Amino acid sequence: MAQTDVLLTKEPTPQTMPACQLPRKLYDVARNTGAHTSSGLATAGFRTAKYLVDEWFQNCYARYHQAFADRDQSERQRHESQQLAAETEALAQRTQKDSTRKVGERLQDMHYWKSELQLQVGELVAETDLLLAQKQRLERALDATAVPFSIATDNLQCRERRQHPDLVRDCVEMELLKEAELIRNIQELLKRTIMQAVNQIRLNREHKETCEMDWSDKVEAYNIDDTCCRYHNQSTEVQLYPHSATFEESASTPETWAKFTQDNLYRAERERLASVNLRELINCILQDTAEDLRLQCDAVNLAFGRCCEELEDARHKLEQHLRKTLQEITDQEHNVAELKQAIRDKEAPLKVSQTRLYQRSQRPNVELCRDSAQFRLVSEVEELNLSLAALREKLLEAEQSLRNLEDTRMSLEKDIAIKTNSLFIDRQKCMTHRARYPTVLQLAGYQ
Numbered sequence: 001m002a003q004t005d006v007l008l009t010k011e012p013t014p015q016t017m018p019a020c021q022l023p024r025k026l027y028d029v030a031r032n033t034g035a036h037t038s039s040g041l042a043t044a045g046f047r048t049a050k051y052l053v054d055e056w057f058q059n060c061y062a063r064y065h066q067a068f069a070d071r072d073q074s075e076r077q078r079h080e081s082q083q084l085a086a087e088t089e090a091l092a093q094r095t096q097k098d099s100t101r102k103v104g105e106r107l108q109d110m111h112y113w114k115s116e117l118q119l120q121v122g123e124l125v126a127e128t129d130l131l132l133a134q135k136q137r138l139e140r141a142l143d144a145t146a147v148p149f150s151i152a153t154d155n156l157q158c159r160e161r162r163q164h165p166d167l168v169r170d171c172v173e174m175e176l177l178k179e180a181e182l183i184r185n186i187q188e189l190l191k192r193t194i195m196q197a198v199n200q201i202r203l204n205r206e207h208k209e210t211c212e213m214d215w216s217d218k219v220e221a222y223n224i225d226d227t228c229c230r231y232h233n234q235s236t237e238v239q240l241y242p243h244s245a246t247f248e249e250s251a252s253t254p255e256t257w258a259k260f261t262q263d264n265l266y267r268a269e270r271e272r273l274a275s276v277n278l279r280e281l282i283n284c285i286l287q288d289t290a291e292d293l294r295l296q297c298d299a300v301n302l303a304f305g306r307c308c309e310e311l312e313d314a315r316h317k318l319e320q321h322l323r324k325t326l327q328e329i330t331d332q333e334h335n336v337a338e339l340k341q342a343i344r345d346k347e348a349p350l351k352v353s354q355t356r357l358y359q360r361s362q363r364p365n366v367e368l369c370r371d372s373a374q375f376r377l378v379s380e381v382e383e384l385n386l387s388l389a390a391l392r393e394k395l396l397e398a399e400q401s402l403r404n405l406e407d408t409r410m411s412l413e414k415d416i417a418i419k420t421n422s423l424f425i426d427r428q429k430c431m432t433h434r435a436r437y438p439t440v441l442q443l444a445g446y447q
Helices: 002-008 053-144 146-159 171-230 254-360 372-434
Strands: none
Touching: 053 146, 053 171, 053 254, 146 171, 146 254, 146 372, 171 254, 254 372
């Protein structure tokens, strides 16, 4: 408008013949007072005052002059109007062209930011999908840890059914307790990581929605500006809007407009990078936990293997001792039988000796003599009694040894049964159950 005001106030271009205000010519008006005037009886019934010829010419000249002056003024105004119309037309074309160029530049800016927002939204969508896949891996890994935990607790409960003296806190139990504690810690870690992934997915979606809203506004504004850029003077959709030139109070500036989108892109990119880092962390966590569980599983299996070997070796040695004990029991029973037979065998000689002594004690008078035969018979009885006492003592010792051997046999058989039961629990119950332990892929959440 300022430029238009300047153009409207410019002096018009000088014409070839500068127009000027011609001075009016003064004429003396003749009075009908002379001898030859028309005022008299001869003019009775006609106009009493008529113009003179000079007055007629003067009037014609005045009309000519006025017509010339009006035409000159009109020509000058017409020339100024044409010049003003040409200048305003050129100004309108320049301003319209400049406005169209500005709108085109604005379209380029909006297209750039719209493309950046669209790219960011696509990256956020892809990143959120990847993070969702990692979250599903975490959930599958958490579900997979239920099997190892049930195996570990079942092994501990099964081993509680071992009998004394095999009910010991051995290396297998220590490794099983360590495995159960490791699984509980891993489950807590996976649950915390799942919650962190859920929060990050929520943030990703929120910033995606923010960028989508910004992108949607820019698409709408782009379409509006694109339509405005296509308008021209021959367009049929244009009309007058008298109050459209006023600025809205809530309108943003180009700086705040660009900063708004930059901030949205910055926050979205920040969350995307945080999501990428979280995915890498989740991958490392799943790999480490799967490896730790498999290593601990191998340690438990190795401990079970060593324990089973020790039990097998102990049972084998107990069985060897049992066989030897049984053989010794058999020999000792034979020994007891032989001792009893030896004692029975000594009864006849003792009876003979004692009978002889008794019969000889019936000798009459002086014939009851302590002769050598008598002394030998007495010594024989004493020897036989000593032999019987020794045999009976040895029989008691043999019988006690036999009873000890029987107790040992029973103890060995019980110990062998306990070892067999422990081997059954460790090998048939625990080791068989541990064959269902998940693989590394399952623990890592891939299956």
